[in-house]
Amino acid sequence: MRLLFLGDVMGRTGRAAIAERLPKLREAWRLDFVVVNGENATGGMGLSADHARGILAAGADVVTLGDHAFDQKDIVPLLEQEPRILRPINYSKLAPGRGARVYDAPGGRKVLVAQVLGRVFMKQPFDDPFSAIEPVLKAHPLGGAVQAVVVDIHAEATSEKMGMGHWCDGQASLVVGTHTHVPTGDAQILPGGTAYLSDAGMCGDYNSVIGMEKLEPMRRFVTGMSKARFEPAAGEATLSGVFVETDDRTGRALRVAMVRQGGRLQDAAP
Structure with missing residues (x-):
């Protein structure tokens, strides 16, 4: 299976780049399944319906969310109606x-x-992510009940993301970090066959401070005072993420490649 x-x-x-480029990538890369983290798509804070x-x-x-899952109030009823949107488990x-579902693929x-x-x-005291994901993985064995498993670990610390990668190794096709908005360079296949990337970006x-116009974040860093709201930067977007090709029989990763499409970062293709 070919996953993005x-x-x-x-x-x-970011929304404009998704609308313009994702349909072309699906066709050009013959993608079977695409997951997008959308939790900052609306003004940088949450996702509207x-x-x-x-x-x-x-x-x-599938669209995943994160710690801003409920910032936009009209997403709440949609979460009950639209199974293709996931909030953290x-x-x-x-x-x-x-926070988890099984979906059909071609x-x-x-x-x-x-x-x-x-x-x-x-900032918030969430439940333990490791004990939360364990019964879900055990109920859907890779290469048995499902042909692929994708885990989005939305977290600040790379150490916690790496821990989740190793915790899921052999039970997931891909464990990928989100939240920090900075793409990491550690795409790899772990010993048990799970593709891993600390942050998809x-x-x-990227001519910004993690996606926000630079002036206000820099003012706060320098002076310790706020003057205005954060506003998403409006220049050309780079699509950042990870491509994985899996073995349908085992669900394990055969190939992993970082994706940097357009914008200020160098283009890459799997």
């Missing part, structure tokens, strides 16, 4: 929506997608 995961969509420029529908219409099979059990194949939130350096303008 794209990192945090950042504001209007309309913007969620736009990302799905552009070719995403280790939110409260009373939270709307779900050829009768099945793909499990799950998202967990990290706890290190995060963002789909946004």
